[in-house]
Amino acid sequence: MSSREVEVVARALIDAKGKAVAFTGAGISTESGIPDFRSPQGVWTKDPGAQERLSLDYFLSDPDESWQDYIERFYSLMIKARPNLAHYALAKLEAMGLIEAVVTQNIDRLHHKAGSKNVIELHGRYDEVQCLRCNFREDIEKYVSEFRKTSNAPRCPKCGFALKPAIVYFGEPLPEKELSNAFTLARSCKVMLVIGSSLVVYPAALLPETALQRGARLFIVNLSPTRLDREAELVIREKASEFLPKVAEYLSSSQI
């Protein structure tokens, strides 16, 4: 990575005077041991049929199998994952008043664990359950233990409907409040940092586009090409955990 790239991004954050948003995808968590989806080692790349099993229809048709898949694919990895230097760098930039929010497609809670305060989760969170009928929500741990004993999808204690992990399955709408807040941020930010996303899933992928249309400066930190590369002011083909700490370090050491 060039020190020029670090300096350009750092100065852009200073010039944004706090109106900067980080938009993150699975790529920011690969160095925490959570595979992404579309890289050569990605979840969908290695098991194309997996997407179908992570759909709302599949959950409704076979809640037990759907729970088994969720626990194997997400819960068992995420419960032990720890934030990496990229997550910590974003939390530090927020604490310095240079990032106003992280909008994430990730369900792994690593931004929260790293100390980020203003995090918008567009695709839900792995560590809670929700009831589609009465909207009951609770920490998922005891329901995972129950499933491991019975192999049956847990039932809602309030209305008896099958409980699901509080993640957005394919075919399920994104949470309205989170999506609306994310678009408000995208429309008003001066800088958007895209980190670790292939930008192929909608409506989340509309956010960087919206920021661009409103005149924001776009920077992409991603190991592989994305369809917005040509519109970005800079595309950094570096690991997020290497580039972002350099930006945070540059800003905390210089008096700019």
Ligand code: APR
């Ligand atoms: N540093 C920077 N970029 C990385 C790193 C890293 N350490 N590791 C992987 N990447 C890049 C990959 O090159 C890839 O382009 O991160 C990107 C991750 O893209 P995807 O796997 O498509 O993940 P994402 O964009 O988050 O997917 C969006 O798709 O399946 C749904 O709900 C799922 O939220 C997910 C959504």
